[in-house]
Amino acid sequence: MKPTPKSKTIARALLAWFDAERRPMPWRETRDPYRIWVSEIMLQQTQVKTVIPYYQRWIASFPTVEKLARARENTVLKHWEGLGYYSRARNLHRAAKEVVREHDGRVPDTLDGILSLPGIGRYTAGAVLSIAYNQPVPVLDGNVKRVVSRLFGLMENGATRKSETRLWEHAGSLLPATRPGDFNQSLMELGATVCLPQNPMCLLCPIAKHCEAFKQGEPERYPPPKQQPETxxxxxxxxxxxxxxxxxxxxxxxxxxxxxxxxxxxxxxxxxxxxxxxxxxxxxxxxxxxxxxxxxxxxxxxxxxxxxxxxxxxxxxxxxxxxxxxxxxxxxxxxxxxxxxxxxxxxxxxxxxxxxxxxxx
Structure with a gap:
């Protein structure tokens, strides 16, 4: 889907809001693709406040991809201890070795190149390419899915491939050519702080007047809930x-x-x-x-x-x-x-x- 005049207006409003309201985070102080990549992997299924001290310790010990590649696995896992989902740490370690071996220590700046690394999917690839390399590549995490679903009035939650594809297309239609990384972060920030799963703060939303769910007066209907696996x-x-x-x-x-x-x-x-x-x-x-x-x-x-x-x-x-x-x-x-x-x-x-x-x- 191509950008429209409406999407350009939305992008301007979101970027202005993000410039004024974004939360301080250590990985927002850099454009180093390695450090942004580390933060995105840590943030998967983990809250920001939990990640910050882990990220800071990690970067203190492994400030470069070369340093991580040379580390022993037990040392890497020890730095991850308590974050859970340890396959994320192992894949980071494996991918660092591959970046050093196959890419001369530079995180790939192409979609195919970065997707070839262990543990990197379409969302992480989009985050690194847009934030670190300023490339117009969309992102779609849980927060962005919710924002997009409500903004366009889509009864989509990404539970099927067709639903996921439709959400990616709409996220891509919003992406501006300038400051794509900041725009992607603004969507994630909006979902994390304003467009909440329950009790969304629509009166504080910079794009509420463009939001179909807000116009209907039922933002919490979107997106439809996913079927939860039995615990x-x-x-x-x-x-x-x-x-x-x-x-x-x-x-x-x-x-x-x-x-x-x-x-x-x-x-x-x-x-x-x-x-x-x-x-x-x-x-x-x-x-x-x-x-x-x-x-x-x-x-x-x-x-x-x-x-x-x-x-x-x-x-x-x-x-x-x-x-x-x-x-x-x-x-x-x-x-x-x-x-x-x-x-x-x-x-x-x-x-x-x-x-x-x-x-x-």
Whole structure:
């Protein structure tokens, strides 16, 4: 779809609003494509306020794509610890190596070139190309989908390929030839701060008079809700096995969920099984030993995309048997003070913090 006089008016109004109202963010202080790329990957499914300290630490340690490419995977994952969706960090690392190897350390400035990198889809490509390279390439994240759906009165949520394509076309029709990066950011900013999913602040919107949903008086009808996947509840038991001032940890298989991260051994509770019996069974199966439970350390609740996990952590001693871990990549006995050197899933991070604050080793 080609820009129209109306879209040009909308672009002018949004850019003027963005110039006056945009929130300060560290990645908005640069046009470095590498740093913009890092911020966009971190911002996927994560709030701005959460991302800012992670971004700052990341850039302090990996200020250039070359520095990231040379880093060890464990160091990269440690910097990502707590952000979740660790495949994002692994893909960033892999892509950095590819940029150095195939592109002489320069992030590609063509759509085909940047889309060839691991972990980069159409949205991230559009963000980097428009913001860093000033190219007129649209973006379409959750915020932009909502703005576009309401602005044009489209009953589209991007749940199907046809719906997604239609939203991309309309987002592209709004894009001005000048300041495309700022315009894309203005759409995202509008969706994040004004055109909210519930109770949108239409009276503060700089383009309300052009918005079909506002004219109808029912902005919250747009976009139609997506069908949400069923959330599954899981209970897990974890063993904090201690010996001579050290605690046992193991590394998850690299080709599985949260692959390569370290954890305390354990597993899912079966039907009609209490957390203690679950722990004894899982440790026998995983490590080939029988443990004696000393006490319950804590119960943690953690939410993933499709799971709600309750984790029961117990301190244990090996009672009998020879340690033969079979369900992990590697395993180690580690002093409490050295646990920070390893990357753990979010729930395990809370256990590590407790051990470091209350342990004696």
């Amino acid at each position: 599954k509840k899981i209970e897990v038991s974890a063993a904090i096995i201690q010996k001579e001032g050290k605690v046992f940890i193991q590394q998850r298989p690299r080709d599985g969920l949260m692959g390569g991260l370290w954890e305390f051994p354990g597993g899912k509770r079966e039907k009609k099984e209490n957390p203690e019996d679950c722990l004894i069974r899982e440790i026998q199966e995983e490590l080939g030993v029988t443990v004696a439970i000393r006490e319950k350390l804590m119960t943690l609740k953690h939410a993933y995309t499709r799971f709600r996990v309750t984790l029961h952590a117990f301190t244990c001693d090996i009672e009998s048997g020879r340690l033969r871990p079979t369900h992990c990549e590697r395993w180690r006995w580690v002093r409490h003070r050295d646990l920070d050197k390893y990357t753990f899933p979010a729930a395990n991070v809370k256990i590590v913090k407790h051990l470091k604050e209350n342990g004696s080793s």
